Amino acid sequence: MSRFSPFSRSPSKRFAQPVAEVLGRADAFAPLRAGVEQIAAMERDLAQLLPDYLATSVEPGFIKDGTLVLFAAHNALAARLRHLEPRLVTDLQARGWALNALRIRVRPQSVKEPPQPKQARMTPAGAVALHELSETLPPSPLQQALAKMAARHLKRS
Incomplete structure (x- = not known):
């Protein structure tokens, strides 16, 4: 007995689809699509405004009541972002973002597995x-x- 319905497509014919394409199929997904596009645009702007070491470790969140939430990978980056906050708010406002303040939160990134120790072989x-x-x-x-x-x-x- 198959776990797939006889009316569904066969699993071998499924393929990955871009998120924008899937969200563009129905009007019910319009608010979600707008949110995804907003976050993508914010990521692009932050990548241009922040130094490289910050841009790769900072993720934008949501904008609520004129406050943008930024998630930093650790406390040291969050402290550095707090020093850059006034300039960053001004630069984002100049790019057309409707915000008045930043809220910086720490969201630790998953720990990467340490590299395996070398196992040198010699004849x-x-x-x-x-x-x-x-x-x-x-x-x-x-x-x-x-x-x-x-x-x-x-x-x-």
Whole structure:
């Protein structure tokens, strides 16, 4: 028994569609479409007005009663935005945005997974060559590091 209705399209024929296209199909989505377009326009303006390190970590929210809510990735960026607030409000008003103030909120971004530790692989022949090289060098930090690396890789093989 299939989990899809016999009257629905087959799942293999479905494809991703742009949000604007989906929202443009019905008048019921008009307010939502206007909100999406407003946020996209605000993102473009903020990207032009803010320094690069801020623009990539700040997301616009909604405008209510003349106050724009901006979401910063962490407290340090929020503090920097508060210093830029008067100039930013003036610049946004000059671009036609009807706002009088900013409200800055902190919305932490999801934590990225730390990179996996390197798992270097060395052939037994390479480990032997590295060990022989370390024996020919005079005592030094380089000689010790090469001997340690060779010993670690010789132990594995």
